[in-house]
Amino acid sequence: MTSVKLKTLVDWLKLDNLTPDINLDKIKIRQPDINRPALQIAGYFEHFEATRLQIVGFVEYTYMENLPEDRKEKAYRDFLSFDIPAIIFCRELIPDHLFLKIAEEEKVPIFMTKKATSAMMAETIRYLNEKLAPCISIHGVLVDVYGEGVLITGESGIGKSEAALELIKRGHRLVSDDVVEIRKISDEQLVGSAPDITRHFIELRGIGIIDVKTLYGVSSVRDSKTIDLVIKLEEWDKDKEYDRLGLEEQYTEYLGNVIVCHRIPIRPGRNLAVICEAAAVNRRQKKMGYNAAQELYNRVQNSLQKSDSDDED
Secondary structure: OOOOOOOEEEHOOEEEOOOOOOOOOOOOOOOOOEEEHHHHOOOOOOOOOOOHHHHOOOOHHHHOOOHHHHHHHHHHHHHHOOOOOOOOEEEOOOOOHHHHHHHHHOOOEEEEEEOOOOHHHHHHHHHHHHHHHOOOEOOEEEEOOEEEEEEEEEEOOOOOOHHHEEEEEEEOOOEEEOEEEEEOOOOOOEEEEEOOOOOEEEEEEEEEEEEEEHHHHHHHOOOOOEOOEEEEEEOOOOOOOOOOOOOOOOOEEOOOOOEEEEEEEEEOOOHHHHHHHHHHHHHHHHHOOOOHHHHHHHHHHHHHHHHHHHOOO
């Protein structure tokens, strides 16, 4: 089951650790949802999702502060007795000594942040949704071309990495070469990234491994990108029919999401980088409501109708 180490989340969110004696190495978060434990602190534990990250804001904190002293310890112990991965106090709110003492006894890590509660929740949910999303790895190259995430696939040795290198030289950004990890963030969005071990590297046959970030600078790479378009490279087959107008879009599927796919036949002399750029720009145009193929079709239809009218006259 996919999980995120608590220490990784803490480092990314830059949280202040209020229970430094608790070892974070073995604590993992396995679901992206979070919980604000107002009802639980009040003593209601029906349907309590203790495995979620707990976020304490001003409302919960004020209630805790105003609890009668004779009720505080029981309320805290009942709440902290669950196997909670961590509790984060927002707005620089610091829990009282009794809460911290019981948390250390129950091995529940407590953290504090300066961020507002709503901002903290949104940031945490977005991060966990990405890291805990369903994930597959495919053979291909992912490049950010004019803001469009272009996934280039095809048989090994067909020229994917060479096309990516040319795109990088033309000012575009590499996300991943050879292996692309695809995560399903939502029913409409897939995000691609590189495995840690191969991030920013490209393999070129005859040359070997090159470090794109070192050779071309930090502006030539990025860590992740939504996948907007798939370009599948394949050997030219003279007996095969290829789409020449683009009136009907073709699609491919990853993790249940469908993405527009172009099948590009490869022949000597074809500039793959320019073709990828044109495909990316054309995709952006379609998103903005303009379809060049449809415009050509409309012109032809209008021309035919005009010819028919002239013949009748």
